[in-house]
Amino acid sequence: MKRVIIGLSGGVDSSVAAYLLKEQGYEVIGLFMKNWHDDSVTISNECPWLDDSNDAMLVAEKLGIPFQTVDLSEQYKERIVDYMFHEYEKGRTPNPDVLCNREIKFDVFMKIALDLGADYVATGHYCRKGTIQKDGKEIYQLLAGVDENKDQSYFLCQLSQDQLAKSLFPIGELTKPEVRDIAAKLDLVTAEKKDSQGLCFIGKVKLPDFLQQQLKQKEGVIVEIPKEQAVFGNMEPEFNSVEEKLKYLSRKIAYKVDYGKIVGKHQGAHYFTKGQRKGLAVGGTLEPLFVIDTDVDENVIYTGQGKEHPGLFKKALFVTNQELHWIREDLKLDLNETMEVMARIRYRQSLQKAVLYKVESGLYVEFEAFQSAITEGQFVAWYLEDELVGSGVIS
Numbered sequence: 001m002k003r004v005i006i007g008l009s010g011g012v013d014s015s016v017a018a019y020l021l022k023e024q025g026y027e028v029i030g031l032f033m034k035n036w037h038d039d040s041v042t043i044s045n046e047c048p049w050l051d052d053s054n055d056a057m058l059v060a061e062k063l064g065i066p067f068q069t070v071d072l073s074e075q076y077k078e079r080i081v082d083y084m085f086h087e088y089e090k091g092r093t094p095n096p097d098v099l100c101n102r103e104i105k106f107d108v109f110m111k112i113a114l115d116l117g118a119d120y121v122a123t124g125h126y127c128r129k130g131t132i133q134k135d136g137k138e139i140y141q142l143l144a145g146v147d148e149n150k151d152q153s154y155f156l157c158q159l160s161q162d163q164l165a166k167s168l169f170p171i172g173e174l175t176k177p178e179v180r181d182i183a184a185k186l187d188l189v190t191a192e193k194k195d196s197q198g199l200c201f202i203g204k205v206k207l208p209d210f211l212q213q214q215l216k217q218k219e220g221v222i223v224e225i226p227k228e229q230a231v232f233g234n235m236e237p238e239f240n241s242v243e244e245k246l247k248y249l250s251r252k253i254a255y256k257v258d259y260g261k262i263v264g265k266h267q268g269a270h271y272f273t274k275g276q277r278k279g280l281a282v283g284g285t286l287e288p289l290f291v292i293d294t295d296v297d298e299n300v301i302y303t304g305q306g307k308e309h310p311g312l313f314k315k316a317l318f319v320t321n322q323e324l325h326w327i328r329e330d331l332k333l334d335l336n337e338t339m340e341v342m343a344r345i346r347y348r349q350s351l352q353k354a355v356l357y358k359v360e361s362g363l364y365v366e367f368e369a370f371q372s373a374i375t376e377g378q379f380v381a382w383y384l385e386d387e388l389v390g391s392g393v394i395s
Contacts, residue, residue, distance in 0.1 A: 003027045004168060005113035006122040007105055008060060008067065010052030012190040013124030015059040016179045017170040019186060021122055022063060024170075029116070030060040030067040033109055035076035035100075052196075058189045072108055079103040085214045091296035092377025093273040097347075102158035110166060120168045127153040128172035129164060130387070134330060140164035142327050144386040147175040154347050157381035157391035158325055217267040220299035222282055224289065225260040225311055232310040246357060246364040249316035252376075255293055255302045266301050269294040275312060275373025290373075313370040317345070317380060319392030320362040328389040333358035341382035343367070345374055345394065351383060363392060 006018045008030035021028045032053045053069055060067035080099050087094040105123060113121045126145030131138055140161055145151040159167070171179055183191035225231075231253055239245040264282040266272065272279070276291040280303065289303040292311030304311045326332045333339055337358050342351035343365055353368040365380055374394060381391040 001025065001027045002119040003029065003117055004120045004122050005029045005031050005116060005118040007109060007124075008032050008056040009124065009196070010055035010059075010190065010193075011124065011196055012183050012188070012193055013126070013171055013179060014056075015063075015124075015188050015190045016174075016182045016186075017122055017124040018059065018065060019063055019182065019188075020170040021168070022065065026120075028063070028065045029118070030056060030063075030065050031109070031113065032056045032067070032069045033104070034069055034071045035073050035080075035104065055189050055193065062186070062188060070109070070112055072104060075108045076100075076104055079108075085211070087377050088211055088270045089215060089296070090377075091270060091294050093375045094377045095379055097155050098158055098379050101156050106156075106159055106163040106167065110163065114166070118166075120166055122168040122170055124171055125152045125156060125169050126150040126172060126174075126176075127156060127169050129167060129169055138165075139328065139330060142388045143172070144383070144388070145169075145172045150176045152347075153383075153388045154344060154379070154381050157327070157379055157388055159327060161327070161329065164327070211271055215268060215270050218299055220266055220269055220301065221257065221262045222264040222266055222280060222289075222301045222303055223255070223257050223260045224263045224282075224285070224303050224305065225255060225292065227304065227306075227309055229259050231255070231259060242357065243359050243364075246316050246318075246359075246366060249366065250314065250318045250364060253293065253311070255295070255300075257298075257300060260302070263289070263303070269296045269299045269301050272301050274375045307372070312372045314374045315370055316364055316366040317371075317374050317394050318362055318364055319380065320395050323393035323395065324363050324390075325392060326390040328387075331384075331389050333363070335360060339382075341384060341389075343380055343382040345371060345378060345380050354382065356382060362395075 004021050004026040006028060008014050018028055018030055034049055036049060057067050080096055084094050084096055110121045126147055128143040130141035130143050142153055142156055144153045180191060272291050272294050274291055277288055280289050282289055285305050287306035289305060290307060290309060290312060291301055292304045292309060293302040333356060335358055339356045341354055341356055343354040344351055355366050357364040376394055378394050379391050380394055381388055
């Protein structure tokens, strides 16, 4: 009998995943990951991990599977929290959920599970795993979940072949209502539980409070850039090569304070991200203000009126070689090769038509349509049909 260790999070998805594995004849062990101790930055008086760990324990009892808790808070702080602070400091916006899967669930946690004699590690993610044979070798695929509304393949966009080989995603073929239905029939304590919000495993965190633990407040100005600013000129220059054009399309506009007018003050440019609307506390504009860029060196936030402001839109982005990742290494592009894909730059975004261009220093992703708020530090992931084949950090 194969042994599977499942990350029981105290939510409905992992609860039902554990049940399905048991039904499939695996020896199932539930493990709860405790990744955070500091309750001073969570919202309200709830202590999220305590409630979740109790729910996970009750589910394990109900299903008749062994259960224990592992404390990974040290590794979590080092690999996720410190990385987040570092990225925000540089003016980038990290995605802790993608990192948490790569660094914690499918690395630290997976090693613990394998040391406990597990054949596989399972999670309650809405995605599927496929296996194909190529040149006499087994290759693992990361496929989108059947429930298009809940597909979580994006969060696993940094997994490797080795990690996928040892992973199982039992609920990938189900929709969320079907999962809730199974939990209700089994009378599981998690059946009606709301989906968790906020940072992966920390619970509902006030992000500015969280960042202020490390990143000091520093007053600066908020500048509004008008739509008519010459920097958004519609005349594209002449290009001598495709790479030159892509460089232009993905460029970061170098805004200056005198391109617009000062409309307010802020407490630190590193607390803000592109596309952000809340928290600016500037009134009296015809349309709401959106952050179109931040300059952490000069501590200036640049904004524009309305969600159609030209400062929000770009058609291309760049990923450096160091931050480029292929799940399907056999499909990796060589220099000057291109690939037509469907891509997304954030979790809930619908897939967009795009072309990948491999250049010496990295990879360009050129979209067919303009994309709003392409944000440095976030992940772009690309698909061939319903298979996620690669990803990278937007630079």
